[in-house]
Amino acid sequence: MAWRDQGDLPWQADRPLTLENAAAIINARFPSVDTSRLEHIGYGWEFDAILTADRWLFRFPRRDDWSNRFEMERELVKVVERVLPAHMTVTRVELIGPPTLDFPYPFAGHRFIEGVAADAVSEHLLPTVAREIATFLGALHSIPASRCRDIGLAEVDAQHEE
Secondary structure, X not given: OOOOOOOOOOOOOOXXXXXXXXXXXXXXXXXXXXXXXXXXXXXXXXXXXXXXXXXXXXXXXOXXXXXXXXXXXXHHHHHHHHHOOOOOOOOOOOEEEOOOOOOOOOEEEEEOOOOXXXXXXXXXXXXXXXXXXXXXXXXXXXXXXXXXXXXXOOOOOHHHOO
């Protein structure tokens, strides 16, 4: 059964995706991945996230306009990793599956990074979490805008967006 409905709103997927469909799609492109047990981790405006038994997290674009970002993400992660402290990590796009007969968009596989949801952090750890977020954002903002443009990221003028 699909966990979401199709629709025309920008956050709704343009096609249903079930765990059974996801298993078939992953197996068609990456037969060595263990799809014997899949878990739907969640979804946002852009992607559905499916976790496999062997801890690969696959992101499936919900609509066509999100389907061609994985190569740029690969390059962006390389840039970000260079400025992060050694104890921090970001997930890398390691597998890119081309479209299949059952799914018309490329999809990406990442090694799952274990963690705790931000809203589930123990209260006594909140100051540490806040410092880590500040460290991460400081590193991120140290990247020159020109380096981001070099890999295809566009600057957005929020004051003139409609």
